Amino acid sequence: MPRRLARMVPSSEGSRLAPFLVAAAVAVASIVALVARPATTPAERQADYVIIAGAPGLRWDDLSPTETPALWQLAARGSIGALAVRSARGVTCPADGWLTLGAGKPALRTGIRAAARPTGTARPGPTSPGRSSGAAPTTPPATTAPPEVDSAIGCYLGNTEVFSPDSIGGLLPDQPTVVSYNEGLTWGARPGALAESMRCTVAVGAGAAVAAARPIGRVDRYAAALPADPAPLLRHCVLSIVDLGVVAGDGDVRRFAVREADARMARVLAARPPGSLVLAAGLADTDETSRLHVAIADGPGYAGGWLSSPSTSRSGYLQLIDLAPTALAALGKQHPARLFAGQPANRTEGRPDDLAAAVRRLADADREAGAQRDVSGRFFVGLAVVALLAVALAVPLLRQVRRGIGPRGPRAAPAGLRRAAEMVLIAIALAIPAALVAGLTGWWHTAAPAWVFLVGLLVALTLGVAVSVLSPARRHTLGPTGAAAGLAAVVVLLDVLTGTRLQLNGVGGYSALEGARYAGLGTVGLGVFSAGLLLAAGCVAQRLPRRWRPACVAVLGGIGVMVVGSPYLGTDAAGAISLTAGVCVAAAMSTGGWLTVGRLSWTVLAGVVVTMGFALLDLRRPPETRGSLGRFLTAVQDGTAAAIVRRTNIDNVAMMARSPLAWLAIGAAVFAFVVIPRHWGGLTRLFAIYPAVRAAAAGLTVAVVLGGLTNGVGLTVAGAGAATALPLLVVAALRVLAHADERTGAAPPTGEVLPEPDPPEPAVPEQAGPPGDTVAGRPQPAAGHVLP
Incomplete structure (x- = not known):
């Protein structure tokens, strides 16, 4: 607030409380804004029968009106979506896909090749997939390796040697071992949970037998292939699972497999019972990379639309673990959260009338996700290397940018070099x-x-660097830093407000192939948004009178908390709570000084209140639409929270080991401990002159570290925040040091409104800024005077 406006406020107890009242009002408004939610009407999904037809490897670019007429007609009548098939490993082979379908949670059939170990040796666990699947296993029980592997897909599917059919059904003798093995994994999947929820199931084909087997290994009704008249078989039980065959390879081999699967699908559709729901899914990968696959639902409540589910919150996207709850919901049965991790699929509007256009959009999503996987890894490795190298090279510049004392003192670094370094750091x-x-x-x-x-x-x-260095505030020491931080936060904010289309399958966002998130604010975006928002808030607050700085940080931070935590914007309750903690720390320290006991008490109290508010709002929502916080509290009630905490801890460790952003976060911490305490580092001087910036740095550190740990991504959020904030803090330090020993030539221009002055900082004997600047809220001295 300008000084002339501050003079209009009467000096009274009410005026002193005004900033705190504003902050409280924004906090209340942020929480109240989360209550509003667009009304949703659940689709009527009651069906008499459910048929799940699986074709591992089937993708949307395989379908066409001529090559796959049965599947094309099914898609024209029903709802369609891109199916993410993540199981308990990075690439889901057909056996794991079928097992995950029957378990309703990410599961693993081990996929051990026949070359094997002798009986009694332990199966090795899979490679930890990190946060995206959270399935790093504990030590599995000893068991016998499966005797045979399908060489075309490198994954055990089952055969007559291990599957024992009888006149009605059959037995999968190693199923109890598989159940015990998966219960030791962090997901705690129970293979056979879908079949156990039914009185009777039908399986057609070896893959379907894996999905339909009960935990003891019994398959109620089994046929190796579709009979001449499949109608009686498909009416025998309310749930039928049909193996359409594996789609693998390229060229003519793949086209032949696709036509075979479509021919089997045509026979199923011709014999489907009245009032049935048919789910067609390409429920596994058949090569060395993960892809998005076909998902079609045709039946009551699924006519002509997109498929979605509360687990993805994105139209056109579905997860493999959603298929089992969808089948149960269609039959009017409950799906306990203890057994099933997914949610029933919903039909959403917005699908183009032209089916070919809708199919092209889904195939394009698969191409984009694949390209993002290939490019994003190199991008983040390059970013971490360049950022650490640039910050390291800035150390000698920090030592030389300040002009030496006396005529024989060391010469300062050229101004052009400093400005070039600033632009490089802003670009990073x-x-x-x-x-x-x-x-x-x-x-x-x-x-x-x-x-x-x-x-x-x-x-x-x-364009971003040009906007930052040419902003109206560029003459101020904090001008480029505040402009670049605000620009970073605004880019992420606009993407969130427009549906996070840039983050989904985008470099710098998240991939649908990972199965971690499909809508809302991603973990990398959370780090950038938290760092940019708090650093920009600190730069803005520094220009205001001291008593208004906490209110400024609270207002801007409250808006950020609302965006991050809103169930239809950022959809990240854990991120909102971590950002709340950072905002509280920044607001408490923005007037100068450190976190006293009183400030810390108010900070903790505010964080607890906001967390309770989020928890109560989340628990008021239906169980299937609750966020991560609500699901965790529900898990605490039913006794499954320990598994979630365990999975989160394992994910944190895995992401710390393999994320380039984690390396960047560690490098930033080393820089903070090595450079900041030095008298030549510049950041000590920067923080002393501008206490609101120091507060912002402390707050964003708290926010990004907590955000990563609570989301199970280790230091990924902290690395993204460091990539945004650390270069900008170095820019501000360079500008402070460059003008540390300057003498001003004139007093501030007539009529310029200056902030209310701060009391001097005795610990810093010399504090200065560039001409026309304000230092810690103090006006520039008259000509010929050294800045105090």
């Missing part, structure tokens, strides 16, 4: 937002997607 800070913006080019459609993405990234970075 804006790299992740620029990667999101580059998604507007549709780079994954091109023949050279990586190069087109690089061109789009460079163009976006050029």
